[in-house]
Amino acid sequence: MNFEAIMDYLPQLLRGLETTLELTFASLFSGLALALLFTLILVLRFKPLEWLVKTQILLFTGTPLLVQIFLIYYGPTQFKGLQESFLWPLLSEPWFCALLALALNSAAYSTQLFKGAVDAVPVGDWEAALALGMSKRQALTRIILPHAIRRALPAYGNEMILVMKGTSLVSTITLMDLMGYADRLNARTYDTLTVFALAGLIYLIMTGIMTLIIRLMEKKALAFSQ
Amino acid sequence: MGIEVQGLSKAFGSTTVLKDISFFIPRGETTVLLGASGAGKSTLMRMLNLLETPDTGTMKIAGMNFSFSEKTDEKQLNKQASSLRRKVGMVFQQYNLWPHMTVLQNLIEAPIVQGTPKQDAIIRAKELLDRVGLTDKTNAWPSSLSGGQQQRVAIARALMLSPDVLLFDEPTAALDPAITNQVVEVIKELSQSGITQVVVTHEVEFARKIASRVIYLENGEIVEDGTADHFKNPQTEAFKAYLEH
Numbered sequence: 001m002n003f004e005a006i007m008d009y010l011p012q013l014l015r016g017l018e019t020t021l022e023l024t025f026a027s028l029f030s031g032l033a034l035a036l037l038f039t040l041i042l043v044l045r046f047k048p049l050e051w052l053v054k055t056q057i058l059l060f061t062g063t064p065l066l067v068q069i070f071l072i073y074y075g076p077t078q079f080k081g082l083q084e085s086f087l088w089p090l091l092s093e094p095w096f097c098a099l100l101a102l103a104l105n106s107a108a109y110s111t112q113l114f115k116g117a118v119d120a121v122p123v124g125d126w127e128a129a130l131a132l133g134m135s136k137r138q139a140l141t142r143i144i145l146p147h148a149i150r151r152a153l154p155a156y157g158n159e160m161i162l163v164m165k166g167t168s169l170v171s172t173i174t175l176m177d178l179m180g181y182a183d184r185l186n187a188r189t190y191d192t193l194t195v196f197a198l199a200g201l202i203y204l205i206m207t208g209i210m211t212l213i214i215r216l217m218e219k220k221a222l223a224f225s226q
Numbered sequence: 227m228g229i230e231v232q233g234l235s236k237a238f239g240s241t242t243v244l245k246d247i248s249f250f251i252p253r254g255e256t257t258v259l260l261g262a263s264g265a266g267k268s269t270l271m272r273m274l275n276l277l278e279t280p281d282t283g284t285m286k287i288a289g290m291n292f293s294f295s296e297k298t299d300e301k302q303l304n305k306q307a308s309s310l311r312r313k314v315g316m317v318f319q320q321y322n323l324w325p326h327m328t329v330l331q332n333l334i335e336a337p338i339v340q341g342t343p344k345q346d347a348i349i350r351a352k353e354l355l356d357r358v359g360l361t362d363k364t365n366a367w368p369s370s371l372s373g374g375q376q377q378r379v380a381i382a383r384a385l386m387l388s389p390d391v392l393l394f395d396e397p398t399a400a401l402d403p404a405i406t407n408q409v410v411e412v413i414k415e416l417s418q419s420g421i422t423q424v425v426v427t428h429e430v431e432f433a434r435k436i437a438s439r440v441i442y443l444e445n446g447e448i449v450e451d452g453t454a455d456h457f458k459n460p461q462t463e464a465f466k467a468y469l470e471h
Contacts, residue, residue, distance in 0.1 A: 124322035132336035133312035147326045224326045224367040
């Protein structure tokens with residue numbers, strides 16, 4: 001490992017940063033939106049949808065993310081019907097498939113987190129809302145969920161970091177993220193230790209920055225309990 | 227228009243909690259539901275705003291009529307329950323303030339959900355906080371308040387909807403005795419305003435101070451029902467014994 005090599009590799013690796021960050025935030029955003037919807041469905045017990053959500057959680061928390069990425073990217077090519085459908089331009093796009101896998105994976109874990117947090121909200125919060133004439137749905141969306149999400153924030157912060165690190169798997173479906181560029185650089189230089197140590201360091205710095213941001217959010221969101 | 231119930235009964239599984247309860251409470255009275263723990267008084271009060279659904283019986287309260295049987299349609303009842311609860315406020319034993327919202331947010335949330343403009347709700351909230359002596363706590367978190375203060379916020383929150391009836395579940399149970407007198411003052415002041423109040427308690431001294439009527443329950447049945455005179459002249463041995471214990 002020498003300094004010149006590092007200065008040579010660093011700009012090449014950083015070219016992947018954009019894809020890594022884009023995927024992270026797009027997946028987190030869509031995953032969060034889905035998780036909120038799924039949580040509503042589970043808490044309000046919308047019958048047929050409830051089973052779909054439970055199955056989704058079982059499948060996406062019960063199998064490895066890499067398997068999910070492969071199935072979503074390579075799976076649809078096996079079905080002629082899908083190749084001819086309007087979905088094909090999206091499903092043949094690795095970036096979209098990676099987003100879909102990461103978002104669904106994150107949605108499954110986040111739903112479990114949020115549902116657990118909703119269940120842990122004291123029953124008195126519900127009763128007070130109902131006693132003031134709110135419907136169950138109004139109580140949930142206006143009182144219970146905002147309370148539960150604040151409580152779930154520390155755990156959700158971990159989930160955000162897991163998604164960011166999870167994006168490193170998308171290089172296996174041809175995407176050139178940070179890990180994709182590291183792979184390419186390694187294949188060219190065989191300087192394995194330096195290349196992956198550098199990649200690891202960049203991930204570490206991103207984790208550090210995200211942790212700081214999450215801490216700040218926690219401090220604000222949980223001010224009521226301090 | 228007061229509160230009139232006929233033949234209310236409720237069982238949880240094979241345990242009967244309330245048996246054939248009937249009473250009438252005239253408008254503007256402060257009625258105390260007295261009894262030992264397990265007598266059914268809290269369940270009875272929670273029926274008055276339909277947090278519990280009776281198995282059988284009829285109920286007239288805040289201008290609405292309800293009739294309960296096995297055929298009661300739960301969806302229909304839930305809809306009516308929401309409009310009933312806007313006229314029948316409730317103050318809980320543990321206050322049940324929403325901890326992640328400030329005092330002001332706790333007060334204005336329900337009116338806003340029901341369509342009151344936010345500015346109007348804030349004005350009313352400030353009036354009520356002034357009335358319960360907590361103007362300086364407008365933007366405080368509930369967890370930073372004492373038990374007595376939290377309870378006054380809970381009362382103000384219930385009053386935001388200008389209810390016809392106000393229910394109190396064991397309002398003094400979680401307070402130390404010195405604060406109890408503040409609750410007595412608030413309840414007395416409210417009774418001047420003509421609101422109908424129903425207070426569940428097992429503390430005789432507290433009951434004597436606030437009640438204009440008393441209903442005494444034992445094992446899910448009404449044993450004694452009448453004006454506050456009954457504290458001096460109990461009509462049944464059971465109530466007499468309860469007052470003396």
